[in-house]
Amino acid sequence: MWKYIKWGFRITVLIIVAAFLHYTLPQRDIVRITGTYNRLTEVGANSIFYASPDSGTTTNTVDRRDIRFIEAAYPDGGPMVYRNEDTGWIWPPYFKYDSSNLQAEATNAISPKDKPEWVAVTHYGWRLPIFSIYPNAVKIKPVAGPDVRLIPWVNIVVLVLLGLLVLMLWRMWAQFKERMIEPAMDDLNNTLDAVDARADAARDRARGFWGRLFGRK
């Protein structure tokens, strides 16, 4: 039973880490921008999926603020809406502070359905209509067509660095265990063995004493 609990726990942690990385790492969509606007938006319990109140796009309160949006359409016609907010200086580490410029670029790239101009929108985050959260568009770049192949270099570099970090932490822990914990454990085991030996000797002596007093002759 414990084996299942252990593995269930590990898999849950892995899923959480994977979801966190999927949210935070950049992705690129090839879309056709159909419109830009800004709208007074309620930000309530889903505020962790929006920029923090002091990030610079707005100095207003948490619950209602003016947020810029970029509407777009996928090559197959499906809709997508991005928000366009500055990130804070701490998390997520995009250091984006040019959302006004980005909005101007997006408005410049609006194109009609019969003469589409395809752009690659770099964004992070999820579009979940049920929670009213939108991905945050970070960059817009024109591309040649809807079938251009985009290689996620930044994601590759970040994941490799993360892997190296995990490896280093594991090595540091192994070294610490070998140099600090294991000698202490050896000392402890030696001490326990000595205590055990003394207890056995005392027990043998007591047996001898009582045996001589009360044992059958």
Next chain:
Amino acid sequence: MIGILRAWLLGLVVLTAFYWLLKIYFRSTRRERLEKQFEAEAMTGDRDAWVEAQMKDYGRSLKLKLVWLVYILPMIGMALAIYFVNYD
């Protein structure tokens, strides 16, 4: 303005923690390697004194490498990120 200061402070704390961890780790592996070398080459004299002398030299070169790795490289990474997100 205060946001930038907060980010720098947090970055300084986190990077210093990494610096400290890496320093302990590299010194520990170096010490272990020196001890094995002492035994392998069957040197005479006080092992601990020889190891300490070698560690002092190592400490100087390690500090240079660690400062570069832990402080300079992340700042370069941050500068690149700012450039590519905002100005490219």
